[in-house]
Amino acid sequence: MPKSNAAPALSPKEQLEVLRRGVFEIASEEELLSKLTASAASGRPLRVKLGVDPTSPDIHLGHTVVLRKLRQFQDLGHQGVLIIGDYTALVGDPSGANKTRPILTEDQVNANAQTYLDQISGIVDTSSLEIVRNGDWFRDLTFKGVLELAASMTVARMMERDDFAKRWAAHQPISMHELLYPLMQGYDSLMVRADVELGGTDQTFNLLVGRQLQRDKNLSPQVTLTMPILVGLDGKDKMSKSKGNYIGVSEAPGDMFGKVMSIADELMENYFQLLTDMPEPDYRKILSAANPRDAKVALARTIVAAYHSETAASAAAEEFDRVFSRHQLPEDMPDIDVKRASLENGAVWIITLIAEAGFAATNSDARRLVAQGAVTIDDNRIEDVAAKVPLTGGEVLKVGKRRFGRIRLV
RNA sequence: GGGGAGAUACCCAAGCGGCCAAAGGGGGCAGACUGUAAAUCUGCUGGCAAUGCCUUCACAGGUUCGAAUCCUGUUCUCCCCA
Numbered sequence: 068m069p070k071s072n073a074a075p076a077l078s079p080k081e082q083l084e085v086l087r088r089g090v091f092e093i094a095s096e097e098e099l100l101s102k103l104t105a106s107a108a109s110g111r112p113l114r115v116k117l118g119v120d121p122t123s124p125d126i127h128l129g130h131t132v133v134l135r136k137l138r139q140f141q142d143l144g145h146q147g148v149l150i151i152g153d154y155t156a157l158v159g160d161p162s163g164a165n166k167t168r169p170i171l172t173e174d175q176v177n178a179n180a181q182t183y184l185d186q187i188s189g190i191v192d193t194s195s196l197e198i199v200r201n202g203d204w205f206r207d208l209t210f211k212g213v214l215e216l217a218a219s220m221t222v223a224r225m226m227e228r229d230d231f232a233k234r235w236a237a238h239q240p241i242s243m244h245e246l247l248y249p250l251m252q253g254y255d256s257l258m259v260r261a262d263v264e265l266g267g268t269d270q271t272f273n274l275l276v277g278r279q280l281q282r283d284k285n286l287s288p289q290v291t292l293t294m295p296i297l298v299g300l301d302g303k304d305k306m307s308k309s310k311g312n313y314i315g316v317s318e319a320p321g322d323m324f325g326k327v328m329s330i331a332d333e334l335m336e337n338y339f340q341l342l343t344d345m346p347e348p349d350y351r352k353i354l355s356a357a358n359p360r361d362a363k364v365a366l367a368r369t370i371v372a373a374y375h376s377e378t379a380a381s382a383a384a385e386e387f388d389r390v391f392s393r394h395q396l397p398e399d400m401p402d403i404d405v406k407r408a409s410l411e412n413g414a415v416w417i418i419t420l421i422a423e424a425g426f427a428a429t430n431s432d433a434r435r436l437v438a439q440g441a442v443t444i445d446d447n448r449i450e451d452v453a454a455k456v457p458l459t460g461g462e463v464l465k466v467g468k469r470r471f472g473r474i475r476l477v
Numbered sequence: 478g479g480g481g482a483g484a485u486a487c488c489c490a491a492g493c494g495g496c497c498a499a500a501g502g503g504g505g506c507a508g509a510c511u512g513u514a515a516a517u518c519u520g521c522u523g524g525c526a527a528u529g530c531c532u533u534c535a536c537a538g539g540u541u542c543g544a545a546u547c548c549u550g551u552u553c554u555c556c557c558c559a
Contacts, residue, residue, distance in 0.1 A: 238554085326513090358512075363514075390513090391512090391513050431523080439506085439520065466507095
């Protein structure tokens with residue numbers, strides 16, 4: 068991705084218009100407009116805060132929705148402030164969680180933080196980004212300080228929060244330390260003097276706490292801008308690693324393409340809006356195409372191109388067409404190394420072959436796949452779990468629709 | 478602090494001494510159909526070269542010919558009272 072464009076000096080109103088894309092809610096637009104106006108007048112960029120939790124080293128398209136919004140602010144000449152929540156990660160954000168999250172160690176957090184930065188460098192302009200860790204201020208906060216912070220919130224208000232309320236109603240445990248999370252996040256806003264804070268809609272409560280703490284200190288409260296939660300590949304739940312319904316930004320072009328192709332049709336508009344820069348009239352036109360499949364191909368190409376290249380996107384599209392539409396073999400497939408010494412009379416038990424190729428987790432799993440007719444070698448279906456298959460090298464093992472490999476004798 | 482309820486496979490949830498590798502649903506996987514969409518139908522869903530054997534019903538012991546089921550202790554959770 069290109070670096071931030073030199074601000075083309077859009078008027079505050081024009082900026083607001085750009086920033087509105089895909090947004091769920093801005094609290095409030097009037098405040099944002101007046102901040103943008105003040106910024107334009109003074110030449111002081113707005114400080115736009117985004118807090119991230121370095122709990123998982125893999126970032127996926129769901130994370131990019133908010134990162135892309137941050138990028139928009141940067142492109143408009145504002146100052147991005149990224150908070151690595153190294154301390155908050157020690158707590159574990161309860162947002163959207165229906166159970167207490169595991170607490171990470173400091174070492175894990177540090178490792179994750181670095182990977183995180185590497186991965187977002189393609190999305191936001193990291194060179195101009197102000198990066199801070201909230202451990203910098205929390206580490207030295209005294210217990211007295213914690214008590215003061217805690218005194219600024221009541222239990223009743225905290226329990227208004229959707230996820231706490233749900234867990235409470237469902238008789239599920241809520242640990243004391245989880246109640247501190249929103250306060251910590253709000254305190255971050257205070258520390259970095261945020262003008263705007265970005266987050267997913269699941270962050271709404273936390274973002275509002277920041278406003279309250281700022282008001283308590285007689286500071287101008289931050290504008291909160293919430294983005295919709297990206298629905299994952301299953302078409303139902305929030306895209307998340309734990310659900311396994313995600314597309315990682317560092318996935319290979321082919322995987323990324325295929326995953327986009329597997330989303331529900333209804334999700335396409337949403338994905339165009341939140342994951343691409345394509346102007347609305349353009350994607351609307353694409354969506355009106357006769358065959359929804361064509362629109363999805365366009366979407367997949369756009370997304371792959373953004374994280375890889377146009378060339379990679381074209382190649383992925385061709386490969387996809389060849390393998391899944393025309394049912395031909397993929398151009399590249401992994402080698403399955405089989406030791407000559409392991410062959411008996413030049414053959415190998417089909418179950419071992421599948422398991423050792425990594426196409427099944429266990430032998431039992433491999434048996435099931437064979438029994439269900441999922442396994443072919445050079446297009447010959449193998450349905451006998453006791454089958455010994457003769458190998459001379461070069462055979463293609465296919466398990467299910469997407470697991471391919473070429474036998475190589477070593 | 479006192480009293481009560483509970484912990485079952487990826488998730489929810491039945492089971493209440495042998496017929497339990499454990500009903501049902503969800504999810505997932507596979508097959509058919511297809512656009513790697515949706516919907517639908519079918520099968521599978523602890524491990525093991527496997528008509529059998531091994532490990533699993535929070536953890537550790539115990540009773541019994543036999544325990545997910547009964548007893549004791551431990552850990553954790555929820556509810557009520559204080």
